[in-house]
Amino acid sequence: MQIDSTFFFYFNAVGYFAAFICYLMHLTARERTADLVTEPSAAAVGVKADVSMRRVSQWGRRASLVTVVAVVFGTLGMIWRTVELSRVSDWFIPLPVSNTYETLAFFAWTIPLLYLIFERRYKTQALGALVTGLAFLLIVIASSPLVPHEVTPLVPALQSYWLVAHVFFTLIGEALFSVAFAAAIIKLWRAKRGAAAASLHRLEDISYRAVAVGFPLFTLGGLVFGAIWAQNAWGRYWGWDPKETWMLISWFIYAIYLHARVRWGRDDERGTWLIVIGYLATIFTWFGVNYLLSGLHSYG
């Protein structure tokens, strides 16, 4: 078997799946412990909770470790792909993002990578299952026969360093939005189960923090670099192309969230829903526009 970048991304997929299972075990064990603690019925509960607690931290440690290993495989894949793409393209392209396969692989690599920073910073692993599940889904779509895997040299319109800047910053922003989305979903779920306010606040902090860090990058990559590149390549910085418009729609929704948080406060559930809707719009910008609407942005 010939070893190329796709080989690493297959391992990447396996790793994310294993991490997903570990995080899921961690999450269910943790929720069960939370239920035990809030249910002061018997004296035996204390012991049970203790055993349960140990299981929680065991699965949590395994999950983080597996994620780190999977991300390392992703990193090797990205480096390998960069070499492959640069070799056929006659110029050094610092980031392989020239087609759907490569952009999906890059996105699936950045989400868990950035998530790990949040995990360390906020000492919570509750989002892990959603984040690694999402990354697994993305890398599986990329690795499926639906998406061509070949390394192809870049068509004239894509031969610009603006391509790298545009895609890099947009996707880093979107990866942070993924973390915010995961925190929002967990928050809504826990709120429904009647979790403590402190736990919900922690999750709201993560959501807001992820959006606050991601929004400037998303604006820089999507709006600013995208417009400058369009001006350089097509002679128009903005053209109401469906992809551009949907990117702006996502931007609008996050802008509403940021204003609404000032206006309504952080405890308002509408804000959490805005993060969910914003993320769905972001994903639609990517897949929905490619497969349902037509326009100039038909690269990936």
Added chain:
Amino acid sequence: MNCPQCQATVLDDSHFCHQCGAEISKAATNTTDTLPSQTLDISYLQRVDAVTALLAGKQCGACGYDTCAENAEAIVKGQSGYDSCVGTDEKTRHQIKALLGLPPQVSFWQQVWRWLTSVRLAIGLILALTVVSVVGTLLPQNAQPMSYIEQMGPDLYLLVHALQIDNLFQSWYFLGLLLALLVNTLCCTIKRSRVSFRLLTRPMPEHTIEEVRRMDHHLSVPLAEASDALDRVQDDLIQQRFRVTKSGGMLQAYKRRAGRLGVDLLHISLVLVLASAALGTFYSYESFQVGHQGETFELAEGGFSVRVDKLWSESYASAARVKDWYTTLTVIDNQEETLTQTIEVNHPLTYNGVSIYQASYGSDWWEQGHYTVQVIRSADGADLGTYDLDSQNAVYVPEAQFTMSYVTFFSDFSLDDDMRSYNRSGALNNPALYLRLQVGDEPPQEAWAFSRTDMRGLYQTHMAGDAAYQVNLVGMSAEPYTGLRIAYNPAIPYIYAGFGLMVLGLFLNFYWSPRWVWVVIDGQSLHLGANARLSEQFEVGLRALETVRPPAQEREFSHAD
């Protein structure tokens, strides 16, 4: 009162536990539930105090005043709205409204100004723009009327057209919404930046213990020996690069103060980008030009001419794919050659503000094609020789006494379901030349000349009928053409300046957000309040307090959460 997490004793209305940092739910903080019936009787100052007590007390400046107390006074005077404090909920707002009694006399323009500068208007406008934009992506914009009519029928199309849904992003209502957002942003920025300016130029306001304890993030630590606690907190804040002012038993500290300008710069940049984009549409133009080698064309709008010196295409060595297209252009201004430059995709030429972009490239089979055909007499298969013709000039075949002339050329001949011929692509996959054969005064005959032998056979047996002559395409060439997009938009530098400001504003606001800390000491306790967007940013305060707190159990997060 005890902390729910570590059971440490905390002061009654703390928001955070000083031992473990856990947040203490503030169930019973807003105690002012009274709806005074005799509000009209209480004095002006009493009302100001009562409103001050109801406001959030964050001292955030979002209402347009430096301190909560100033806003409270403005509310009582009617200069600020009862709902101007962003930190209050609906219930509290109604309490403030009730407290004010009869609505104070406010001029119409003050009301308009209040509405124009409101966050609520901004949210509504962005929401409306979002919804309209979604509609605009569902229907293809600015297409030919016929394509809409085929899709939806004439009646629906007339409605869609009347509502400008087929040209939504230039419709009066979309532009109106953008204009309204522009005005809202501008007014809000004027109001907000006045506060920003004062916050950045004046010393921090002093706050009482009561005010500090009502801040978004605050902490109170009981002190055993209070002698140098304030100094220790001060030292730690200085170590954390805070600018600290100390007066009496109080500390005011700030850092990253410039971050306050982020939102203002961001909003100004949006106004700049939108305004220059809108003005740009009146002065910009766009056109498309097909050029051949040696041709010169005039750009009337730019006041100069451009000559196409050379054009070529390059392919990748590793794959049969186009790598790039190139055109060497010379600018002729006032009959002088002023600039020669080779452009390629993504690398345009700019002269006098006019940019010329490499947009497409190909062989011009239709205007500049040269063809060689072989004529064969069907009756005996005799070869009557080969003849050259091009898209402009016909050729006479003496042996057969007819004139051949060019009608059209398909580079990739194909047949559709109804057996009608069409050109499938620009690639030279199945070249076919359509010719007119004119014999004397007889009605002209038409014939296809194919290059591929399988196509020649197919044509002879199924399409040509009993034609007297068979014509084969044996050679072809065409001059290449370059497709140039010409665009002029004087607004671009202003738009880019707006982008620069936008990025600066965003990074100042989100990556350099200001922290304001107040520390007040009384007999038994030290109170620290912070105005920061996130509770985690309050950790600077927590860290400072480590220095005065007796060593307790380490703040610990379980692996669980």
